[in-house]
Amino acid sequence: xxxxxxxxxxxxxxxxxxxxxxxxxxxxxxxxxxxxxxxxxxxxxxxxxxxxxxxxxxxxxxxxxxxxxxxxxxxxxxxxxxxxxxxxxxxxxxxxxxxxxxxxxxxxxxxxxxxxxxxxxxxxxxxxxxxxxxxxxxxxxxxxxxxxxxxxxxxxxxxxxxxxxxxxxxxxxxxxxxxxxxxxxxxxxxxxxxxxxxxxxxxxxxxxxxxxxxxxxxxxxxxxxxxxxxxxxxxxxxxxxxxxxxxxxxxxxxxxxxxxxxxxxxxxxxxxxxxxxxxxxxxxxxxxxxxxxxxxx
Amino acid sequence: xxxxxxxxxxxxxxxxxxxxxxxxxxxxxxxxxxxxxxxxxxxxxxxxxxxxxxxxxxxxxxxxxxxxxxxxxxxxxxxxxxxxxxxxxxxxxxxxxxxxxxxxxxxxxxxxxxxxxxxxxxxxxxxxxxxxxxxxxxxxxxxxxxxxxxxxxxxxxxxxxxxxxxxxxxxxxxxxxxxxxxxxxxxxxxxxxxxxxxxxxxxxxxxxxxxxxxxxxxxxxxxxxxxxxxxxxxxxxxxxxxxxxxxxxxxxxxxxxxxxxxxxxxxxxxxxxxxxxxxxxxxxxxxxxxxxxxxxx
Numbered sequence: 001x002x003x004x005x006x007x008x009x010x011x012x013x014x015x016x017x018x019x020x021x022x023x024x025x026x027x028x029x030x031x032x033x034x035x036x037x038x039x040x041x042x043x044x045x046x047x048x049x050x051x052x053x054x055x056x057x058x059x060x061x062x063x064x065x066x067x068x069x070x071x072x073x074x075x076x077x078x079x080x081x082x083x084x085x086x087x088x089x090x091x092x093x094x095x096x097x098x099x100x101x102x103x104x105x106x107x108x109x110x111x112x113x114x115x116x117x118x119x120x121x122x123x124x125x126x127x128x129x130x131x132x133x134x135x136x137x138x139x140x141x142x143x144x145x146x147x148x149x150x151x152x153x154x155x156x157x158x159x160x161x162x163x164x165x166x167x168x169x170x171x172x173x174x175x176x177x178x179x180x181x182x183x184x185x186x187x188x189x190x191x192x193x194x195x196x197x198x199x200x201x202x203x204x205x206x207x208x209x210x211x212x213x214x215x216x217x218x219x220x221x222x223x224x225x226x227x228x229x230x231x232x233x234x235x236x237x238x239x240x241x242x243x244x245x246x247x248x249x250x251x252x253x254x255x256x257x258x259x260x261x262x263x264x265x266x267x268x269x270x271x272x273x274x275x276x277x278x279x280x281x282x283x284x285x286x287x288x289x290x291x292x293x294x295x296x297x
Numbered sequence: 298x299x300x301x302x303x304x305x306x307x308x309x310x311x312x313x314x315x316x317x318x319x320x321x322x323x324x325x326x327x328x329x330x331x332x333x334x335x336x337x338x339x340x341x342x343x344x345x346x347x348x349x350x351x352x353x354x355x356x357x358x359x360x361x362x363x364x365x366x367x368x369x370x371x372x373x374x375x376x377x378x379x380x381x382x383x384x385x386x387x388x389x390x391x392x393x394x395x396x397x398x399x400x401x402x403x404x405x406x407x408x409x410x411x412x413x414x415x416x417x418x419x420x421x422x423x424x425x426x427x428x429x430x431x432x433x434x435x436x437x438x439x440x441x442x443x444x445x446x447x448x449x450x451x452x453x454x455x456x457x458x459x460x461x462x463x464x465x466x467x468x469x470x471x472x473x474x475x476x477x478x479x480x481x482x483x484x485x486x487x488x489x490x491x492x493x494x495x496x497x498x499x500x501x502x503x504x505x506x507x508x509x510x511x512x513x514x515x516x517x518x519x520x521x522x523x524x525x526x527x528x529x530x531x532x533x534x535x536x537x538x539x540x541x542x543x544x545x546x547x548x549x550x551x552x553x554x555x556x557x558x559x560x561x562x563x564x565x566x567x568x569x570x571x572x573x574x575x576x577x578x579x580x581x582x583x584x585x586x587x588x589x590x591x592x593x594x
Contacts, residue, residue: 131438
């Protein structure tokens with residue numbers, strides 16, 4: 001990563017953090033605990049990748065209003081709720097994430113469930129505040145539909161369900177691609193599509209962006225499989241070798257590391273090509289997409 | 298309950314069921330199991346009270362379009378998700394509801410969590426389909442915001458969280474009223490408000506309806522407390538005496554049965570009075586509200 005991009009990335013991450021912060025619920029009233037648990041989960045950190053992709057896509061298509069902001073916060077809430085519920089004892093049963101106690105480990109299992117529910121629900125409450133900002137903007141309804149569709153059973157949640165059911169089984173490539181596309185790809189698609197929709201991109205531009213984001217998501221997830229084998233726990237900031245331990249089918253177990261690397265290359269080239277067909281450009285977004293695919297952690 | 302009202306209620310419940318059915322997701326694809334679990338939960342039955350209140354309020358204010366339908370299905374999905382997650386081992390740990398196995402008892406704990414998440418998410422996906430039905434209708438955004446707000450941490454979910462935390466403790470009346478207003482009242486408020494909003498009711502009419510629904514919810518919940526003490530398991534269709542067993546503070550433990558009955562009377566009179574201030578009338582809705590408050594099961 002070159003220094004200039006690194007500095008830009010740090011600055012923009014801070015801006016995204018400020019937007020998310022602005023839309024967090026206030027921890028007050030009798031229901032203070034659940035709100036604290038929700039905010040704890042969001043503030044535990046992360047790359048803020050999804051709101052950043054959304055914002056950059058929005059800017060690329062000429063978007064300039066704050067109507068994008070509630071959607072940026074909303075997608076991060078949805079991403080976070082999925083982690084909170086994934087970590088639950090009945091799911092992956094993880095006590096730590098990013099070096100901090102997971103939500104249920106900190107607040108108890110019942111509150112972990114409720115905080116996840118709270119985040120998912122509050123994501124839509126937050127996104128719906130966009131209607132107040134721009135009552136006459138008919139794109140908001142479309143953006144909200146995409147947010148819900150890509151998060152739900154035909155998107156991220158659907159991918160997680162298939163992933164849970166596939167545990168311990170040998171998964172054919174077609175199914176693995178399906179899981180990755182939904183579990184990881186769908187929220188990236190939502191992020192970039194919502195940016196495009198709210199900025200007034202045409203339907204065909206929205207489709208190009210969806211395609212590029214889907215390929216990015218797939219490449220991102222295969223890179224995850226590679227890092228789980230080739231990286232160190234220190235470098236990655238989480239235990240490596242977890243896929244093997246959990247007997248998970250990954251791109252690396254289906255093929256081998258070299259083939260997985262080739263697939264990441266192929267998908268990232270395709271994704272960039274899809275972005276290049278657009279008349280509008282955003283150099284930072286292109287660098288970010290390339291960086292994500294070739295990341296070392 | 299007089300025979301005429303009973304017949305009308307049966308007929309309208311069937312109509313509501315048909316609307317809900319129309320919006321259920323199709324159980325197909327790799328993620329079939331979670332969709333089956335979602336539909337199992339919804340099809341386990343229930344009074345369909347919330348979508349019915351919504352529809353009748355919509356009709357009362359002259360609403361005639363199918364734009365109300367996705368919201369009717371959505372509110373039933375939200376009500377159902379809350380039951381599915383409430384029944385989980387880390388929450389109330391109930392194996393049976395309405396004589397059928399609860400979702401997690403039938404599909405496993407992990408799938409119980411995911412099915413609840415799926416229902417909450419799909420509720421918003423479904424409600425957002427209203428934008429496609431009437432793209433220019435600016436009331437839809439408001440209705441969606443109310444749906445999210447009244448379901449979330451400042452509505453139903455907030456009430457549940459306080460309820461969970463209050464378990465085993467003595468709860469003062471102010472806090473009990475807060476819990477009931479949110480846990481039970483908020484979704485009834487959402488139901489009737491959304492009906493009013495989508496039918497184009499004025500702000501002050503929306504407020505009257507919200508007030509009436511809130512009082513209805515409170516009366517409904519206190520009646521629940523009374524029935525838990527005075528009814529039989531056979532009549533109620535679920536175990537009686539569960540509040541005492543769980544050391545719960547209820548209106549009956551805070552006061553006594555007679556005082557609780559008086560409070561139900563007072564609230565129901567207030568609720569009806571609020572409805573009577575409206576220029577529009579819906580006789581079936583009034584009968585339904587009275588019936589709910591004085592129900593024996």
